[in-house]
Every structure is written in structure tokens, then in C-alpha cells.
Amino acid sequence: QVQLVQSGSELKKPGASVKVSCKASGYTFTSYAMNWVRQAPGQGLEWMGWINTNTGNPTYAQGFTGRFVFSLDTSVSTAYLQISSLKAEDTAVYYCAREVEYCSSTSCHYHLFDYWGQGTLVTVSS
Amino acid sequence: EIVMTQSPATLSVSPGERATLSCRASQSVSSNLAWYQQKPGQAPRLLIYGASTRATGIPARFSGSGSGTEFTLTISSLQSEDFAVYYCQQYNNWPSLTFGGGTKVEIK
Numbered sequence: 398q399v400q401l402v403q404s405g406s407e408l409k410k411p412g413a414s415v416k417v418s419c420k421a422s423g424y425t426f427t428s429y430a431m432n433w434v435r436q437a438p439g440q441g442l443e444w445m446g447w448i449n450t451n452t453g454n455p456t457y458a459q460g461f462t463g464r465f466v467f468s469l470d471t472s473v474s475t476a477y478l479q480i481s482s483l484k485a486e487d488t489a490v491y492y493c494a495r496e497v498e499y500c501s502s503t504s505c506h507y508h509l510f511d512y513w514g515q516g517t518l519v520t521v522s523s
Numbered sequence: 524e525i526v527m528t529q530s531p532a533t534l535s536v537s538p539g540e541r542a543t544l545s546c547r548a549s550q551s552v553s554s555n556l557a558w559y560q561q562k563p564g565q566a567p568r569l570l571i572y573g574a575s576t577r578a579t580g581i582p583a584r585f586s587g588s589g590s591g592t593e594f595t596l597t598i599s600s601l602q603s604e605d606f607a608v609y610y611c612q613q614y615n616n617w618p619s620l621t622f623g624g625g626t627k628v629e630i631k
């Protein structure tokens with residue numbers, strides 16, 4: 398069965414870096430793009446961007462350029478999110494999500510998320 | 524960026540009753556609209572895509588409608604496991620995806 402298992406919670410000081418992992422199993426890792434979604438405490442979902450698991454090419458949403466880096470290790474079917482120069486406002490749960498497309502006889506729908514990791518809480522506090 | 528606005532923020536409903544949730548887009552997203560359910564401490568789950576197509580394994584009591592800028596998620600008869608937060612998401616404006624702020628469905 399498809400699973401995305403993320404690394405555990407992190408407590409970091411402002412200015413530090415963190416790397417969150419997302420290990421995929423149960424499917425061919427390079428057949429599906431991987432997305433990242435942030436959820437601040439008590440807040441909604443915010444799409445951070447995606448990484449092409451074939452080419453390793455990342456695309457970042459507005460507001461997630463510069464300090465955020467998506468990467469892969471396809472040999473272990475794992476995607477990574479690295480955040481540098483952490484700020485208190487980076488405190489959030491970070492999810493990885495597998496991107497899927499669904500097609501019928503008349504139309505296709507892309508950029509949907511059918512499997513999600515369990516989330517990784519990153520807390521930034523001095 | 525397309526802004527997705529959900530209403531109401533909180534909906535109080537008794538078990539067995541119907542719940543109607545709204546989602547409005549700041550510009551047309553055609554039918555490129557999905558709904559997700561999120562329970563406390565869990566990741567979101569895909570319910571509906573294409574504004575009205577249920578994802579695999581989603582019960583028939585969940586239905587979606589709308590196109591353009593106005594969308595509705597209806598839960599025909601609320602079960603205990605349906606009390607959760609629901610998010611709409613547009614995927615029309617790739618490579619920009621945006622979620623609504625969410626509607627919390629709570630027990631009345």
C-alpha cells in the first residue's frame with residue numbers, strides 16, 4: 398500500500414536550519430511528483446511548491462523562495478524539504494503530498510493530492 | 524494569485540442533518556476545484572475533484588457542485604466521523620495552487 402512517512406518533530410532556534418524527510422513506499426517513486434504543504438498552528442493549508450521526481454527540478458510557490466529547498470534521493474525513494482535561517486513564523490506542520498491526475502473520457506484533472514505524509518511539526522523558538 | 528474564500532468559518536450541525544459548505548474563487552477556476560477533509564491531528568484527505576467527482580472510496584453522502592467561481596460541498600446526512608475541517612483547493616491556475624481558509628463542521 399502507498400505510504401509517505403515523514404521524519405519526526407523538530408525544535409530549532411531562530412537562524413538554524415532543518416531538513417524534513419518524506420519516505421515513499423508502495424509505488425514507483427519517480428512516477429509521481431511530490432508536493433509540500435505548510436500548515437501553521439490553527440491555520441489553513443498553504444501550498445509551498447513541488448518537485449519533479451524524474452528530473453529533480455523544484456518549483457516554489459510565492460513566498461517560499463530563497464530559504465526553502467526541495468530535493469530528492471531517488472535511491473531511497475525520499476523527498477526532502479530544507480528550510481534555512483529559520484524564523485518563528487516558520488513554526489508549522491509540514492506535509493509532503495503525492496500528486497496525482499485523474500482522467501475521464503472527457504477531461505483530466507491534475508495537481509491533486511491523493512496520499513499525504515503524517516506531517517512534521519517544526520517549532521522555531523529561542 | 525486566485526483567492527479562495529470559504530464560508531461559513533464554522534458550521535454547527537446535528538448528526539443526521541445536511542451540511543452545506545461554500546467556496547468562492549476570486550476569478551473563474553472552471554471546474555478545477557477539489558475538496559479535502561482534515562480531522563484533528565491528521566493529514567488532509569481528498570474528497571472531491573473536478574468540482575463534483577468523488578475520489579476513490581468517498582461515501583455517496585458527499586457531493587460537490589458548481590463551476591466558475593461558486594462551489595458547494597454538501598454532506599447529505601452527517602455522520603460522527605464527518606465532523607472535521609473542510610478545505611477547497613483550486614488547481615486551475617497552475618503553477619499556483621491555492622486553498623481556501625477552511626470550514627469547520629462541528630457538532631451542534
